[in-house]
Amino acid sequence: MYTPFQLALKYIRYYVKADNGKGHGVHSPFVFDLIQHVMNDGRQFYSFEKIEGVRVDLLKNNRSIAVEDFGAGSRVNKLPIRTIQKIAHSSLKPKKYSQLLFKLVHYFSPSHVLELGTSLGITTAYLATANASSQVITMEGSTEVAAIALENFQQLAINNIEIVTGNFDQTLAITLEKLAKVDFVFLDGNHRYEPTVRYFEQVLSKTDEYAVIVLDDIHWSKEMEDAWAYVQNHQAVTLTVDLFYIGLVFFRKEKIAKQHFVIRY
Numbered sequence: 001m002y003t004p005f006q007l008a009l010k011y012i013r014y015y016v017k018a019d020n021g022k023g024h025g026v027h028s029p030f031v032f033d034l035i036q037h038v039m040n041d042g043r044q045f046y047s048f049e050k051i052e053g054v055r056v057d058l059l060k061n062n063r064s065i066a067v068e069d070f071g072a073g074s075r076v077n078k079l080p081i082r083t084i085q086k087i088a089h090s091s092l093k094p095k096k097y098s099q100l101l102f103k104l105v106h107y108f109s110p111s112h113v114l115e116l117g118t119s120l121g122i123t124t125a126y127l128a129t130a131n132a133s134s135q136v137i138t139m140e141g142s143t144e145v146a147a148i149a150l151e152n153f154q155q156l157a158i159n160n161i162e163i164v165t166g167n168f169d170q171t172l173a174i175t176l177e178k179l180a181k182v183d184f185v186f187l188d189g190n191h192r193y194e195p196t197v198r199y200f201e202q203v204l205s206k207t208d209e210y211a212v213i214v215l216d217d218i219h220w221s222k223e224m225e226d227a228w229a230y231v232q233n234h235q236a237v238t239l240t241v242d243l244f245y246i247g248l249v250f251f252r253k254e255k256i257a258k259q260h261f262v263i264r265y
């Protein structure tokens, strides 16, 4: 993974290069609408406060649990026994991007949502409350972490989530086999080139041209930047949006030439 200094330099480069996030210079009606109706949607939805309340509790929780390590890991945690607060500090997507996931699901209304990387369930809760009629499947390798996520879903009274525990390397194929299709995918686990590309290819078997795939941490490491480049160059991909901490991937066929946008968020 890049050092904090390298990451800061990359962020500055992104910020300078990016469209200003108002949409005026963007010559794509689809992306213009995305900026206006999703990225710049300032509404505070009903579930936001409750989910952020759970995050605050997790950040204060010093109970220790055993956590299996699944590869790329995180910057701070090396030991198999970790406190919940440390996991919450290092693994969870910040509020701004978690709420963007909510807004994306709210806007596109996918019926089947798949998340790789539940952790304590914060982004899952956002994905699930954005559209009560969608079915959310979230996948997590660490059993004790998944158990806490489940407690959080119960506390938030969310009923449209199924958690699949186990290594994605085994569970993803079995999960996809049972699904007719997937319309929205959040890839947020195992941030290395080979597995990221492999999971991306696997989920493509169940997506159509209206699917949305969100990749997390696309500039986190050289491997993730290479994985992002692979996705951008994929023959099925017609449009991508780089928001630095996440990347959005679209397959809509009405796009004539492949387009890649970099937008401030």
Ligand SMILES: C[S@@+](CC[C@H](N)C(=O)[O-])C[C@H]1O[C@@H](n2cnc3c(N)ncnc32)[C@H](O)[C@@H]1O
Pocket: 068, 070, 071, 091, 092, 093, 094, 116, 117, 118, 119, 120, 121, 122, 123, 124, 139, 140, 141, 142, 145, 166, 167, 168, 169, 188, 189, 190, 191
């Ligand atoms: C960054 S965290 C997910 C954070 C969560 N989406 C959020 O922001 O609320 C990534 C999670 O993926 C899990 N993970 C990573 N690689 C995995 C693998 N190969 N199989 C199963 N789980 C894995 C880790 O245990 C970790 O909990």
